[in-house]
Amino acid sequence: MTFEVPIIDLTAFVTDGEPDARAATARAIDAAASTVGFMQIVGHGVPQPILDDFAAAQDGFFGLDLEVKKRYRVPPPINRGYSPPKSESLSLSLGVEQASRMNDFFEAFNIGVAASAHPRLELSIIDYAENVWPQEVPDFRPAVSAYFAEAGRVARTLATAFAQALELPAGYFDPFIDHSQDVLRMNNYALPPGTVDLDGELTGMGEHTDYGILTVLWADQVAGLQVLGADGGWHDVAPADGALLVNLGDLMARWTNERWLSTLHRVKPPVVNGTIARRRSAAYFCDGNADAVISTLPSCIGEGSKYEPVSVAEHLRVKLAGSRYLQPNTNAPREAARVLAAQRGERG
Template sequence: MPVIDITAYVRDGSASERAEVARRIDDAARTVGFMQIVGHAIPGAVIEEFTAAMDAFFALPLAAKTEYRTPPAINRGYSPPKSESLSLSLGVESATRMNDFFEAFNVGVSGADYPGLELPAEDYAENLWPTELPQFSTAIQNYLSQAARVARTLTTIFADALELPTGFFEAFTDHSLDVLRMNNYALPPGTVDLDGDLTGMGEHTDYGIVTVLWADQAPGLQVLDAEGVWHDVQPADGALLVNLGDLMARWTNEQWLSTLHRVKPPIIDGTIQRRRSAAYFHDGNIDAVIQTLPSCIGDGSKYEPVTVAEHIRAKLAGSRGLQSNTNAEREAARVLAATDRY
């Protein structure tokens, strides 16, 4: 997995420096669909306060955390262990047997962040802030704003890499449906069975445009290559993991990859090693229509046009509502083909 320094775009580098970054991003997007990003300029203090806030929430008693659950269609609040199945977002029926034991807490942009627009309250829901932790919201929002900046820097690079007009993606993301999901894989003893089927997070592709992931330097994340082999991935010092989502694969007619990945919890001496991660999902405007870029159509598009709303809601109905997604035929075929090669 390539490590790419994006300083040239963060610090206003020269045209040649930017061109080299865009070239490397394009190569990673076409061959892996994942990359490690350094030079993102998120201050260390922001990350430290953010991870401390995550720790404080996940350390709360389960009864307190479950007070912040929301209905499946509302992508906010707390998700307890074994309440989701990420593989069902691909429409894979056998995924109901998966043991997705992670717990998570979601926040995101709300309708109030885009005054003057009449946005669906279900999609742009208000956040739930734990009353037990008065400093939590500040630390989380400080990191969220930094991750949002990085995501938008990346779409600027994407436009250059794909030889699109400058600012091409802005029209699709000026009221983007963005969510920050904080994950915890360290559970109290006795809450899970340490058997061969244990899965922290089932195989899936991400739903939107691009994902910016902070993660502990601990094993667990695995990425599937083109030959059907799973590879362990751990972030380099100071790096963020970045991967493309389904909408970018649709835009580029799969010239850029939305790569299958999963989390297998590391079991050491009969216990699960602690692992935390936080994924910032940059998903685009709810009313944006995603269709194959003219330069990527080739012999024909693999996908019909779809709105971000249609795509994301079907995905969430699978992962959070445990309803098999019937609108992901190509994605389902990919995961089933990969399953044959485990």
């Protein structure tokens, strides 16, 4: 069976298109979510100048000296600011002891929704921490903020389409994401010579599933991202021209009782002439309201739920404890079983 990440045109939902067009898009989303867990989204409406300025802002920050970037580290458990190379291990979020524990060599910078964005709500300053902004790159904050707003719009448009795809009432997901603790993680895989041992098992970002509801990924058209297929093999995936990659997270797999897939993926950047080819990406994680409780959807419960209800905050904290604070996740037995089955080329 050929592995393919389908290209889906979101125009009908971005522009409030005709019912037949929206229904066709919803069917395409359901097919992709049920078989691959990834999709390529075109017709998303993000203006090219915003994308160009966003890319330049990342270049400006990641081009700074390492000691300057380290000034923007934020201590745990706050999920903001700079993460230096080899300071995280995504595989430890899986709850799978066999997963590689090699520290991932990417560097990253996180921003997210802050409590101050919802002054009428009493939100946790841990889950909704204020952002730190690098002063050395004046254009960084406006450019990144502009893209953050656009990615959030795309995520919420997708949530509308998802409700239709899952035979749910219009706006079903709105109460779960109206103060979603969304995070934008900008990743850079170009490191100075001598910082990494270029061996055959080099891992830019270890195998993992995303934690939340859905992820909107902007990325260079450079090889590196690999997705685990139903055949048990790893397949290279790069965005098509003008496309944003979208994949589903563990909360959506729980919500849909595994009708939709949270697919294992990793990053293994190519090594060219003894150096790592540069690759940039930025993942917008739509993770849901911290106080929302995720229970199996009524259209997916079937003969019974595979998961107990869980709050978004509880779920994310144990996941982040694995990736950022190197504590193996021991609270996800069903997810661990699903990951191991996928590694064997099975459907759990």
